[in-house]
Amino acid sequence: MSEILFEYVRNGAYVKVTAIEPETRTEASVVVPAGLPQEQMQIQALNKLRYVLKKLEES
Numbered sequence: 001m002s003e004i005l006f007e008y009v010r011n012g013a014y015v016k017v018t019a020i021e022p023e024t025r026t027e028a029s030v031v032v033p034a035g036l037p038q039e040q041m042q043i044q045a046l047n048k049l050r051y052v053l054k055k056l057e058e059s
Contacts, residue, residue, distance in 0.1 A: 004049070006042055010034060019045035021053065028052045 005020040015034050019042070020027040028049040032041050 004046060006045060008041070015041060017041045017045040019049040021049060024053070024056075026053055026056065 003022060005022060007018040007020065009016045009018075013034050014031050015036075016029055016031050018027050018029040026049065028045065028051070030041075030044045030048050032044055
């Protein structure tokens with residue numbers, strides 16, 4: 001993972017954060033409270049993306 005893109009969509013008190021890995025075109029989303037710092041939002045989305053990539057490698 002050399003580059004990760006993040007997309008944020010706010011919906012009321014929550015934000016949907018999508019982490020995208022462009023090389024494999026894999027993405028993973030999490031929904032977090034809007035009051036969370038952006039860095040924490042990115043960490044949670046990145047952790048889920050790593051989980052998804054690992055599952056794809058195993059299958």
